[in-house]
Amino acid sequence: MDFRLGEAAEDVRRQARQFLEQHLTDEVKEKMHTTGVHHDWDFHRALSERGWVAPGWPVELGGQGYSVVEGLVMQEEFHQAGAPTYGVGTTMIVAGIIRRLGTPAQKELVIPRALRGEIIIVLGFTEPECGSVVVAAQTRAVRDGDEWVINGSKMFTTNAQEGDYAFMLTRTDPDAPKHKGLTTFLVPLRQPGVEIRPIRTLSGERTNLTFYTDVRVEDGLRIGEVDGGWDVMAVGLSLERAGAQGGESSRMLAALERWACTTPEGGSAPPASDPRVRARLGRAAAENEVSTLLARRSGWVQDSGALPGVEGSMAKLFASEAITRQSADLLDMLGPDGMRSEGDPTALAGGAAEYAYRFALGTTTYGGTSEVQRNIIAQRGLGLPRPR
Ligand SMILES: Cc1cc2nc3c(=O)[nH]c(=O)nc-3n(C[C@H](O)[C@H](O)[C@H](O)COP(=O)(O)OP(=O)(O)OC[C@H]3O[C@@H](n4cnc5c(N)ncnc54)[C@H](O)[C@@H]3O)c2cc1C
The missing domain is CATH 1.10.540.10 (Acyl-CoA dehydrogenase/oxidase, N-terminal domain)
Incomplete structure (x- = not known):
């Protein structure tokens, strides 16, 4: 390579x-x-x-x-x-699903508007009672003539307040084995019965809890077969994982490099003259390089027309755990003044390590937690048996 x-x-x-x-x-x-x-x-x-x-x-x-x-x-x-770029990111995951699996009418409805920047599509997979085990989704969709009626709730529906559609996983056959009774829809969000409640995470990111009461969606907005939602989700989840990479850690490292090369007022040398500072920054730089290369590998797989499975999981797992480790390590290096937040003029390195420390925890969760990624790598990459 x-x-x-x-x-x-x-x-x-x-x-x-x-x-x-x-x-x-x-x-x-x-x-x-x-x-x-x-x-x-x-x-x-x-x-x-x-x-x-x-x-x-x-x-x-x-x-x-x-x-x-x-x-x-x-x-x-x-x-x-x-x-x-969160809005464009989720929109293009769904556009990618529709490009692969959608009907001609769905392609015509969604793809040009998405690419012209007119619509935003958000992800409605996680529910209050299930996230990693998405297959346990309880939000119900019941057929009513040419429409479906949706009732239930979704957790962490990021950008729902900006969104035109939610790409939603629903249960259409509660009696079938769990992964066989699911169907996916593109649910228009701007309609009666949709309630969006904001949630703020540790890093200050806004996401939402969303409720759906007798929400209607036409059958033409069903993606894939009735009860065939699990196959559609496989495409969606692998595109979601493939998109993750360690940009936030590069941003943190760039801020820390600037800090390390600047002699503080009243000081005699920049922090970078201390070998312990150089060692920590060097370790972070090496990890960022690995994150970048794993993301590129996952991209190369996509470029060849395949879906990145294990490659996407490895890239996502490594980048999210690397920023978690690095932000803790670099915050420790900065000492108490490193804990001042972005916006405070006295914050060291502009508060970059403090922000990354809070932001990092979410990255090990969304798009599938680290444990879930390790299970995928063990099973599909190493061929180990499924966990019990
Ligand atoms: C900031 C943020 C934004 C998000 N945005 C979206 C979004 O836009 N749309 C959306 O649908 N979701 C979104 N999510 C939800 C995210 O995908 C879920 O939080 C995630 O999949 C985990 O689900 P859960 O929260 O229900 O945790 P759980 O599944 O309850 O997991 C709890 C713990 O148990 C562990 N665990 C679970 N199953 C296993 C297993 N089989 N083996 C080993 N360990 C296991 C997990 O790793 C975790 O540590 C977002 C989450 C966050 C934090």
Whole structure:
């Protein structure tokens, strides 16, 4: 494997940086910080005007036809800058599912609007009583002529307050074995019976608890076969895992590098002159490199037309656990002043390690917890038997 990126990818990196300079304004960052919402419609529209909602998709579908490496380089820049990309991320997971498994009418309804930046699609898998075991979903969908009626609740429906549709896992046959009675739908969110209650996580991110009372969805918005939702979910979950990578740790490391190279007021040398500081930063840099390469490997698998299974799980597991380890280690290195938050002018390294420490815990949870990823790697990668 050739790990060099090449001139075309480096050119994409330059363009991405220019775009971020123009559109990731202090105002956008401040809004994300205060609201905890990692989606911004102005930023999103600018992305779509630039043709970057799905840069790796073919030009005829509204993408740029970028190679996977070019797309990943762009993603690295966006993640590292902390751009508000959750909305585009979940939307393109679902657009990817529809591209593979949707009907022609669904493709026509969703794909052009998603790529033009007009709609946001959120993920409605997790429920208050089940997350890792998504197959235990209880939200009911009952057929009523050409429509389905949905009742239930979903937990952690991130960006539901911005969303046009939720890609939702429902139970359609409560008597069938668990994984055989599930069906997936694209549920329009702006309709009576949908209630969205905000939840704030430890890092200040906004997500939601959502309730569905007699919510109607036409049969044309059913994705896949009736009771065939588990097959659709397999595609969705592997696309979700494949999208995860360690941009937040690169951002933290960049802030810590700046801190390490600056001599503090009244000091005689920058912190980087201390070998213990260099050792910790060096360890974090090596881990970030592994996270980046695992994400690229997962991208290469996608580029070859396959779905990243074990590769996506490894990338997600490593990146999320690496930032958890690093943020604790670097916060410890900074000492008490490292605990001041972003926005406080006295915060060391702009509060980057403190924020990453709080943010990291969520990354080991969403998209499947670390335990779930290890089970997948053990089973599908190593061929070990299923856990009891
Ligand atoms: C910030 C954030 C945003 C999120 N956004 C979304 C979203 O947009 N849409 C959505 O649908 N969901 C979302 N989630 C939900 C996330 O996917 C779930 O939280 C996750 O799948 C875990 O489910 P759970 O919370 O029910 O925990 P549980 O499944 O109850 O797990 C509890 C603990 O048990 C462990 N465990 C469970 N099963 C096993 C097993 N078989 N073997 C070993 N250990 C096990 C888990 O690893 C975990 O440590 C989000 C979560 C967070 C934190």
